[in-house]
Amino acid sequence: NAGVTQTPKFRVLKTGQSMTLLCAQDMNHEYMYWYRQDPGMGLRLIHYSVGEGTTAKGEVPDGYNVSRLKKQNFLLGLESAAPSQTSVYFCASRPGGDKGEQFFGPGTRLTVL
Amino acid sequence: AQSVAQPEDQVNVAEGNPLTVKCTYSVSGNPYLFWYVQYPNRGLQFLLKYITGDNLVKGSYGFEAEFNKSQTSFHLKKPSALVSDSALYFCAVRYSGGTYKYIFGTGTRLKVLA
Numbered sequence: 078n079a080g081v082t083q084t085p086k087f088r089v090l091k092t093g094q095s096m097t098l099l100c101a102q103d104m105n106h107e108y109m110y111w112y113r114q115d116p117g118m119g120l121r122l123i124h125y126s127v128g129e130g131t132t133a134k135g136e137v138p139d140g141y142n143v144s145r146l147k148k149q150n151f152l153l154g155l156e157s158a159a160p161s162q163t164s165v166y167f168c169a170s171r172p173g174g175d176k177g178e179q180f181f182g183p184g185t186r187l188t189v190l
Numbered sequence: 191a192q193s194v195a196q197p198e199d200q201v202n203v204a205e206g207n208p209l210t211v212k213c214t215y216s217v218s219g220n221p222y223l224f225w226y227v228q229y230p231n232r233g234l235q236f237l238l239k240y241i242t243g244d245n246l247v248k249g250s251y252g253f254e255a256e257f258n259k260s261q262t263s264f265h266l267k268k269p270s271a272l273v274s275d276s277a278l279y280f281c282a283v284r285y286s287g288g289t290y291k292y293i294f295g296t297g298t299r300l301k302v303l304a
Contacts, residue, residue, distance in 0.1 A: 081233070108290055110292075112294075117199075117296060118296060119280060119294045119295055119296040119297050120234075120280065120294040121294075122291060122292070125290060125291065127290055135291065167233055167234070169234075175222075176222060176239075176241045178224055178236045178239055179224075179234075179236070179292065180236070181226075181233035181234040181235070182233050183232060183233045184231075184232070184233050
């Protein structure tokens with residue numbers, strides 16, 4: 078199993094450009110999450126999904142949109158990138174039920190100039 | 191409000207000495223507590239979790255953590271530190287109140303000195 082994979086690994090955008098980050102998991106997990114990691118701030122939840130076709134806002138959703146059309150994929154979109162969105166983005170998934178831990182992808186390092 | 195605190199930004203320990211990385215939490219309901227480790231340029235890896243039962247939880251790579259309900263703490267420990275343990279450690283909590291969200295601490299950088 079590949080686990081949780083993220084595409085791309087690195088990206089540089091100009092202000093105002095758009096892009097989509099792809100997260101894929103091959104563990105048949107129900108729940109998927111997008112986080113951003115910034116120095117001194119830990120991980121902050123952007124959006125999450127509790128199943129195919131469902132999404133919900135996390136702690137810092139502004140400027141981002143998500144979609145979960147297939148159970149194994151969770152896409153994070155930036156419609157008009159801003160320098161404040163420069164960060165490392167992590168995707169995670171976990172199985173259904175109440176007690177499981179999350180499995181994380183390797184991250185995407187995004188720089189917005 | 192639900193929260194997790196890791197009061198130390200960095201912990202330095204000599205190789206072979208015991209290590210402790212602190213975590214305290216504030217949640218309503220029963221907490222589910224987790225520790226993750228992050229090596230440079232990598233994603234987070236699961237170390238251990240407390241769900242219920244024995245307050246002392248054993249995890250990967252010789253790490254363990256003790257759940258203390260009265261002090262609302264879940265400190266990570268290891269009897270003998272290795273240089274290879276040097277990494278960023280995150281405590282996380284979620285509560286059994288129906289939400290699917292996890293709350294992460296700000297992380298503690300552990301540096302094990304040879």
